[in-house]
Amino acid sequence: MPYYLRHYFDPDFKHEKLTPQFTSDGSMTYFYLGYVQNVVQGQVVAEVIDLDQHPEITDYDPRFISAEPHFPCGPNCIPHPGKPSRMIATANGYCFYNKGLITIKKLLNVRRNIDFHTGNIMFVGDVIAHESVQSGFTLHGNNILVKGTVENALIRAAGNIVCESGIKGGGNGHLKSNGNVKAPFCENITIEADGNIELDGSCMHSTLHAEGSIMVKGRLQGGEACAGRVIFAQNQLGGHSTPTKIILGFSPRRLRHKRALEKHLEELLPVLERFERVIEKKPKLMSEFSLQIRLLQRKIKVRNAQLRSLNAELAAQAANAAGCRLICPGKIESGTEITIGEATYQVTDFVHGREFRLENGEVVAKKLT
Numbered sequence: 001m002p003y004y005l006r007h008y009f010d011p012d013f014k015h016e017k018l019t020p021q022f023t024s025d026g027s028m029t030y031f032y033l034g035y036v037q038n039v040v041q042g043q044v045v046a047e048v049i050d051l052d053q054h055p056e057i058t059d060y061d062p063r064f065i066s067a068e069p070h071f072p073c074g075p076n077c078i079p080h081p082g083k084p085s086r087m088i089a090t091a092n093g094y095c096f097y098n099k100g101l102i103t104i105k106k107l108l109n110v111r112r113n114i115d116f117h118t119g120n121i122m123f124v125g126d127v128i129a130h131e132s133v134q135s136g137f138t139l140h141g142n143n144i145l146v147k148g149t150v151e152n153a154l155i156r157a158a159g160n161i162v163c164e165s166g167i168k169g170g171g172n173g174h175l176k177s178n179g180n181v182k183a184p185f186c187e188n189i190t191i192e193a194d195g196n197i198e199l200d201g202s203c204m205h206s207t208l209h210a211e212g213s214i215m216v217k218g219r220l221q222g223g224e225a226c227a228g229r230v231i232f233a234q235n236q237l238g239g240h241s242t243p244t245k246i247i248l249g250f251s252p253r254r255l256r257h258k259r260a261l262e263k264h265l266e267e268l269l270p271v272l273e274r275f276e277r278v279i280e281k282k283p284k285l286m287s288e289f290s291l292q293i294r295l296l297q298r299k300i301k302v303r304n305a306q307l308r309s310l311n312a313e314l315a316a317q318a319a320n321a322a323g324c325r326l327i328c329p330g331k332i333e334s335g336t337e338i339t340i341g342e343a344t345y346q347v348t349d350f351v352h353g354r355e356f357r358l359e360n361g362e363v364v365a366k367k368l369t
């Protein structure tokens with residue numbers, strides 16, 4: 001009685017031998033090479049089929065035919081509790097054969113640069129990238145550790161991101177974490193964290209958004225730093241010819257949403273105005289453009305309602321901004337703009353060692369002792 005082991009992953013997959021993938025429009029991309037075979041907890045990875053009971057199955061691989069049912073379950077792979085002919089993953093990870101057993105590994109080690117040899121990597125578990133993440137490439141994972149340099153890349157983590165060798169972006173790079181982000185330094189990059197951002201060195205010309213707090217042990221110079229609670233800049237804040245913007249007391253996520261809504265409205269309103277000018281000159285065209293006009297009016301109405309709701313939420317946050325702090329034991333350069341809640345303070349002269357807080361609706365600077 002022959003039994004066939006049907007796989008729901010490629011049993012011959014080798015990450016050293018990758019080929020470009022086809023996109024939905026039929027073109028080929030070298031950015032997606034299918035570096036890893038993802039599986040999630042509970043997913044069926046293989047199934048034993050009695051071929052005598054299923055004569056319609058003819059497209060089987062003869063390598064996986066056996067006289068007796070064979071269940072090659074390795075680590076993190078077990079028979080299905082309710083359907084014992086199937087094997088399922090017990091963890092999120094990547095699936096492969098190891099010493100004849102179907103194995104699920106929860107940690108992905110990428111032991112080379114993430115570049116055109118690997119393509120973009122999307123993994124459901126934790127990732128250690130032992131070399132650099134090069135410009136133009138994407139790395140997704142749960143918790144992510146990058147031992148090499150992060151260039152102008154996109155990194156997204158469901159957990160934390162740690163970059164051991166620093167971040168040298170080119171203006172379009174983006175790190176987004178549902179947890180914390182830690183690095184020795186960053187340049188020309190956008191970092192978003194639902195937790196905290198910690199830099200052992202300097203932050204130059206970057207955008208830092210943290211729902212929690214931001215700590216920079218070197219210079220915080222150029223760009224924008226926005227945090228829900230505290231921003232700490234150890235050595236220097238701002239620069240003579242480098243505008244630096246500090247925002248405290250608001251959720252950075254809500255601020256980004258507000259900016260996106262405002263930008264969308266800026267794009268929609270001129271289009272509606274053009275339609276209205278055309279109709280004003282040629283009223284006969286009203287029937288032709290009436291549907292487009294109604295759709296635009298509806299979009300604008302919805303966006304305005306969303307913006308009003310968001311502004312009310314941000315105003316409530318601003319009312320609770322009294323506990324926020326900007327602390328800089330080092331020098332603070334002119335040209336730095338500090339916003340806490342709804343109050344703004346412009347640094348016009350060089351000062352040293354200050355804590356900025358909100359008192360009676362105004363941003364005040366207290367000398368650190």
